[in-house]
Amino acid sequence: MTSSENITFELDSGVTLSTHIWSPEVATQTPWVLTHGLASNARLWDGVAARLVRLGHPVVTVDQRGHGQSSKPDDGFDMATCADDLALLLQQLRTDLSIDRPAVAGQSWGGNVVLELGHRHDHVASLICCVDGGFIDLQSVFPQWTDAETQLAPPALLGTPTEQIHAWLQSTAADWPPEGRAGTMANFEQRPDGTIAPWLSFERHLKVLRGLWEHRPFEVMPSVATPVLIIVADDGSPSFPKTEPVERSLDLLPTARAEWFRPAHHDVHAQKPVEVADLLHRAVSRPDFFS
Numbered sequence: 001m002t003s004s005e006n007i008t009f010e011l012d013s014g015v016t017l018s019t020h021i022w023s024p025e026v027a028t029q030t031p032w033v034l035t036h037g038l039a040s041n042a043r044l045w046d047g048v049a050a051r052l053v054r055l056g057h058p059v060v061t062v063d064q065r066g067h068g069q070s071s072k073p074d075d076g077f078d079m080a081t082c083a084d085d086l087a088l089l090l091q092q093l094r095t096d097l098s099i100d101r102p103a104v105a106g107q108s109w110g111g112n113v114v115l116e117l118g119h120r121h122d123h124v125a126s127l128i129c130c131v132d133g134g135f136i137d138l139q140s141v142f143p144q145w146t147d148a149e150t151q152l153a154p155p156a157l158l159g160t161p162t163e164q165i166h167a168w169l170q171s172t173a174a175d176w177p178p179e180g181r182a183g184t185m186a187n188f189e190q191r192p193d194g195t196i197a198p199w200l201s202f203e204r205h206l207k208v209l210r211g212l213w214e215h216r217p218f219e220v221m222p223s224v225a226t227p228v229l230i231i232v233a234d235d236g237s238p239s240f241p242k243t244e245p246v247e248r249s250l251d252l253l254p255t256a257r258a259e260w261f262r263p264a265h266h267d268v269h270a271q272k273p274v275e276v277a278d279l280l281h282r283a284v285s286r287p288d289f290f291s
Contacts, residue, residue, distance in 0.1 A: 002050040008069070009096075012090040015076070018042070018069035018230070019089075020061045020095070021152070022049045028056035030126060030284040031099045033090065034062070037108030037133065038265075039154060040214075041068035041202045044183035048271025052146050055281050058099060060091065062291050066204045068186065077207040079215040083116035090124050103284050105129035106189065107269055109212050111230075112136055118228070127284055128226050131276070132233040132266050135245040138213040143178040148213045154205050155190070159195045172269070180270035221252035228256040229283045231276065233264035255290050257283075 004020035011017065020042055034045040034054055042061035049059040063070040065085055066077060076082070086104065093099040104125040105115035111133020118128045127135075138241055142148035157165075165188065169181045188196035200208070230249060250256050258277055265271045283289050 001054045004049065005044075006069075007090050009089055009198060011074075011085060011092070011288050015065050015073060015083065015085060016062040016071040017065070017085065020049070021153065022053045022059035022061070024053045024056050024058060026056065027058050029281070031058040031060070032064065032280060032284075033060045033086070033093070033102045033103035033104045033125075034269075035064055035086065035104075035106045035110045035113065036067065037106075037267075038109050038212065039067070039187060039198060039205055040107070040110075041183070041186050041199065043068075044180065044267060045185040046179040046183055047177055048269050048277045049113040050179070051274050051277035052280060055277070058102075060093060060099065060102070061092055062086070064113070066208065067200050069199075072201070072204065074204070075207070077204065078211040079112060079116045079119065079200060082113045083120050086113065086117050087121040087124055090121075100110075101126045103127040103129065103280070105131060105280065107131040108133040108266065109136070111206065112212060112215050112217055115217055115224060115228070116215065116220065117223040119227045122225055125226055127229065128224070129229040129231065129280060129283065131231045131269055134228070134230060135217055135242070135249045136212060136215075137217055137245065139216065141240070142213065145210065145213055148209065149206060152209055154198075154202060156202070158197050158202070160196055162188075162190050162196050165196055173265070176265075176271050177273060180267070180273065183265075183270055195218065218248060218252055221249060222254070224253055226255075228253050229279075230256060230258040231268065231279065232258055232260045233266050233268035234260055234262040235265060236263060
């Protein structure tokens with residue numbers, strides 16, 4: 001498998017973001033910056049990154065604040081601050097690695113983050129891709145924060161035996177490639193006593209969730225001038241219907257296209273990395289993609 005180099009960037013804000021830099025032998029295609037969802041980490045993009053590199057794309061995968069190997073402040077988990085983190089990172093990538101105006105993708109909560117990036121920082125990205133996110137509007141489902149907090153609070157995983165997590169993955173992600181399951185395990189610190197601890201603490205998880213609940217994506221969509229690709233993962237669940245919010249997104253975004261994966265897990269980038277990577281490649285290599 002194609003390898004990556006781990007580089008940590010200290011942003012002007014004081015936050016440090018851990019990244020993995022994937023470099024093709026010859027860079028012939030648009031660079032991609034890939035970021036994850038709530039309580040996830042950069043390694044779930046490993047399969048996509050490896051495929052993109054083989055297609056000639058430089059790739060940077062990112063742990064957002066509070067997650068993975070990045071720094072873990074106690075605040076700054078609102079959507080604007082997280083989007084500003086990415087803008088500062090893109091600035092440093094341009095200065096340090098000559099990566100200018102990459103395409104940027106985010107999954108789930110990360111999809112809302114990259115949408116906000118397009119709203120707050122025009123022209124820093126050449127394309128924005130929201131992977132089963134960007135259209136998440138929790139207030140339309142939970143008008144009161146206390147309801148969202150109660151219904152969406154994470155399970156208490158601290159101290160769970162590592163083997164139990166492995167068994168859960170084997171049963172729920174049996175069709176995933178090995179790098180997808182390994183990426184999921186990277187959500188946790190694996191402790192010497194044989195148990196795990198999520199890298200994103202319970203308290204910070206709720207703060208990120210609150211930032212997502214406060215975000216109103218449909219209010220910012222009309223101002224996003226950068227073309228937006230929406231990847232929708234449909235598992236057939238009626239709990240969170242996606243057709244209406246996706247169609248509304250396409251109506252509001254100046255330039256946008258949606259692609260549906262059926263059936264697919266919410267972490268479709270980990271489940272179907274080759275198919276997702278090939279779509280990302282087409283999005284930036286075909287001039288008529290948004291026509």
